[in-house]
Amino acid sequence: MKSSTPINAMTIDVEDYFQVSAFAPYIKRSDWEARECRVPRNVGRILDLLAKHDTRATFFTLGWVAERFPALVREIVAQGHELASHGYGHERASDLSPEAFRKDIVDAKAILEDLGGQPVLGYRAPSFSIGEGNLWAFDELAAAGYRYSSSVYPIKHDHYGMPDAPRFAHEVRAGLIEIPVTTLRVMDRNLPSSGGGYFRLLPYALSRWMLRRVNAQDQQSAVFYFHPWEIDVEQPRIAGIDAKTRFRHYVNLARTEARIAHLLRDFRWGRMDDIFLPERQALAPASAHPVHLAQAAH
Template sequence: MTKQTPNVTNMLTFDIEEWFHANYDDIAAPDRSKGSNFRNHMEILLQMCRETNSKATFFVLGCIGEDYPDVVKAIAREGHDVASHGYAHELAYKQTIGEFRADVQKSVDILEALTGTKVLGYRAPSWSIVESNLHYLEVLEEMGMQYDASIFPVKTFLYGIPTAPTEIHKPLVNGREINLYEVPMSVMKLAGRNIGYSGGFYFRFFPKFLIKGAIRSANRQGKSSIVYLHPREVDAYEQKLALPFKENFIHYYNVGKTQKKLEDILKSYSFTSISEHLKHKFQV
């Protein structure tokens, strides 16, 4: 299959966490005694990248680095970005700025020790950089990171800044442009509102033709789309959290079809990591 709009490269990202990592209120503690299929999920993702000549940014939890050091080393060995997803999947807007700094630094220390390379980027668990804690981006700037990918220009019950810019930019924080690129999640307009289409629930909910059409439309305008998924989303048989109806629908809808949908999209369009995209677009 010939990849479409080869002059535009999109960005492929994965949030690397276990099946039990979630941030919904009042959910029962999961039974983790049966383990997980995490290693198999990661091999599926890495194999898809190999077969489609795609590079990706893997936002890895620090605790994953502790539990699966060989997996993190494999990600780096195959030429992908290893970036921070924090240490234990805690919501950034529920942390003090000191707790946030310690959390990110702990994850960075673990990941850099495993890969031998500097961590260049960060994505907050559950997109938890919002208007109230936007100044936390200054912490990432102080740590010397090149980019943040935590802002989703939508509004949901859990996350989002609907008025945020939809293009890659250097954000204004406390009245100044900080030395850090913000890489917001891709959105499309639907009934006058921003809505995601190429990651997580949106990727599972929308039909493949709509996702491919949105990517193609963006590429024809010279814009890149960002795909994001979690390892658990390629396995309909992985253990599941006991969630209320709405949260269960968001978390698990259509997981049985995600892998084939992702394979087709990776074969249809060109994908690279965030750091490579920034290098070519902005000479970072």
Template sequence: MTNGLSVDVEDWFQVGAFEDVIERDQWATLDDRVERNVHEILDLFDEADASATFFTLGWVAERQKSLLREIVARGHEIASHGWDHERVFRMDRKTFARDIERTRKTIEDCCGDRVIGYRAPSFSIDHRTPWAFMELAEQGYLYSSSVAPVAHDHYGWAEAPRFAFNPLPWDPMVELPVTTAEFRGKRLAAGGGGFFRVLPYAFSRWAIRQVNREAEKPAIFYFHPWEIDPGQPRVSGAPIKSRLRHYTNLHRMADKLRQLVKEFSWGRIDVIAHREATRLQAERAAKSSVAL
């Protein structure tokens, strides 16, 4: 089973944990560490012969054109992560439309590849944003990986399906939710990020095997470049809970990732999306035949 590997390309000062203490107009003055971190990730992926999708902020793409070209040259996919990490449920549809259009154009101008995928910052597509999928489809996106089907204090759509689904009945666009596991009837977040850093590696191994073997589905895993960077600046003014979430086990992350990418088979999200879209289309066709 080939699983979906993804990197949300944003720098340490652009994360949701610090959005209330670091203003966007400060970003250009802060220590830019995304380039060195992404290069380390690219080398790590090369070691394991793993391919991935890099969901990239437009703000980063505008300033790191050569980095985006290198990502593509090494065989990975570039997709959209929105312009400046604004959560979707804080926008209206017109603002969201401008955001994803601007980001896609910037990324495509940087690297020359067509952008067909999108991930909402902080998995912020949920029941409050029914128009988001419609806008993505209208702008030609073929897939999204923007839903966390769990309950969480910052994000989450607990009622959403755990695995790939068509969010619009009239369009083939597919949504690939980030991976969850099930234990005693409860859903557990298991798709990467802070959960991967904080919890024992054995938990992630168990969760991915559950998804692959019991559900016979690909896992969708993500992390951020700043998560392999224990030397990043510390934000002293942030709440203690945010700092704990952000800084815990940064020094262990690279080794855990190296183990993960070597233990399982990984591929680009666009490849997974195409496969799942084909499966969903076949299932719909089969249901239609039965109905007739």
């Protein structure tokens, strides 16, 4: 890629396979401790992959995971990656009261900062669960000391989404910006272009084209995300789940790691804080582009 191309943000949502929101009707939260935790080995593979491609990323990490695997948190930081918050127990922000949400984000931030030894500036809501019905969550994030959120997905989806939200970084509260994961605008509709199940389902060439289009047409840094369980073909299969959930979770797991390796070769990547926070941009690579906050919905 040419040096003038914006640097994109590579992000990993650090949660285990049994904590996925779609499995909540099938797996009791009280049963989590009895499940095999596979996140340490999967994150280890991801760290090796990033090191191979000399890439720094942002790890949105659950407080629940960090408490149980403190060495993993320290290794993320030691390798130069950004440690950010995914909340404590992977509860959707839209399912929590303001008081419960406040406790969740404050507890997670404290745990991560204690283990990582550095400020935690970023937050991503589980399942992109900040939307029109709970915009008060931004007030709580700002009050808790977060500098940015990546919790709104500006698409239509049966589990989440706010399709009329701005597509790129924009200030939502004084001192707090929202940095949505990336969409491509086509014929008055936002198409998902940033990872997850869509990345596993769509041909790689199409995903690459969409990201390149955002870089070239919008002149914006893209935000890509995936989960450690998405590279884990051998994860235990959850019995009794409906066909739609089964397809969404397991489709093309065997292809994901190789596709991510292709992404790391085909694009330039960095940490969320280096790309989007003004106070960090002086420390970012010299080729990184300053980010201008969006002024309009699209």
